[in-house]
Amino acid sequence: MATIKDIANAAGVSLATVSRVINNGPKVGEATRQRIKKIMLEMDYRPNANARALVTKRSASLGVVLAEMLDPFFATLAHGIETVTQERNVQILMSSGSIRRETELKAIETLLEHRVEAMVVHSKALDDATLIEFAREVPGFVLINRYIEAIGNRCVWLDNVAGGRLMADTMLRQGHRKLAVITSRYQIDDPAQRLQGIREALADAGIELPESNIEYSTPDHAGGESAIHNLMARGAEFTGVLAYNDAMASGAMTMLFDHYITVPDKVSVIGFDDVLLAQYCRPKLTTLRYPIEMMAAKAAELALAYAEGQQPEAGVTFKYTPTLVKRESVKAV
Incomplete structure (x- = not known):
């Protein structure tokens, strides 16, 4: 060469x-x-991008910090960023934060060591103050899937409360009154916000959600199986399951089928995210579409624009709303 x-x-x-x-x-x-x-x-x-960085003091790269690499949700997020970087001929430097404070901090600092001035960061473990400080130091710093008011013009985020309300409203419109919620045990905003939306929708309809009908587990297939197992073990009654994400919904359906409880004839199930898995479940999963690929592309565009000198506009934020994808796993009672 x-x-x-x-x-x-x-x-x-x-x-x-x-x-x-x-x-x-x-x-x-x-x-x-x-x-x-x-x-x-x-x-x-x-x-060579690194050689150019030494001369220009800037990197021809976009840094990306994800929670994990193998999760289908984050694979979709990464693909959304890639559509932008390929068009701009920009290299991606990617790292995993693993939803741990120390790991997320190290991932961002490593990007800074490479003189990266444009970065899209998915951070759930770092506190607001630390992220605000990074936003002040890094010209092209953009947060995805999180909203911090002080740097709202650098945030590309989803209205999870609205998503929770839509999940519950979907079940209510189909006549379900006995609902169970299986959600993530991780201490991050998303599960708490979705649960808040669910509670609000049920309260508006005059329906109680007993604490015994809420089960916390890991946000994956095994967590969905475990959550349904625990609900049934303590005798919780439900005709509908609201799952934190599609992976938990898939695990929930597996456990229900293992107990000869058919979906949706006996129990309806709704997921969240609309990853590829949702289309290949049997029955196909009714879920909420999280427009993460679109959001990721927007975040990458903003990061590159800010790094090139465009100033974030005061008072502007980039909020997205989930939408319902009707398939086969929800049925009227």
């Missing part, structure tokens, strides 16, 4: 002149600039 030295030798110019052309610098005549670009094209030269 050609190097910057190869280009300089072929063009008969100094390394500094080639560097100025690569970085769109001044003091290079137009004829020389075009000749060097032609040689770069002929020799298939690709500027």
Whole structure:
């Protein structure tokens, strides 16, 4: 692969002149600039992003911090970011925060060590003050899936309370009055906000949600199975299950089928996220679509724009709302 030295030798110019052309610098005549670009094209030269960072003090990269890599939700988020970076010819530097404060902090600091000035951060463990400070230090810092009022113009987030209300309203419209909620035990905002929305919708309808009908577990297939097992073990009565996400909903349906409780004939189940899994459950899962791919693309666009000097507009925020996707797992009683 050609190097910057190869280009300089072929063009008969100094390394500094080639560097100025690569970085769109001044003091290079137009004829020389075009000749060097032609040689770069002929020799298939690709500027190294890290080398450019050393010269420009900026990185031609977008840093991304996710909670985890393998979860389908975060894979979809990453794909949304990738659609933007591919168009802009920007490299992605990705790291996992694992919903732990120390890991999230290290992930962000590592990106800063690479001189990344545009980053999309999914943080659930860091406190507001720490994230606000990062937003002040990093020009292109954008939060996804979280809202902090002080930096609202750097937040791309989902109205989880509205999502919880929509889940409950969907069941209520189908005549369900005995509901169970299976939700995440992680101490983050999303499950608490969705549960808040559920409680609000049920309260408006004059329906009680007993604490014994709420079960906390891990937000995955195994957690859904365990939650339904525990609900049935203590004799909770329900005709509908509201699940924190599609993975828990899928696990819930598995456990119900294992006990010869058919979905949706005997129990209806609704999920949240609308990841690919929802389409391949049997029955296909009725769920709430979390427009995470669209949100991720927006977050990437904002991060790159802010890093390039565009100023976040005061008073603006980027709130998204989930929508219902009707499939086969919810039925009227």
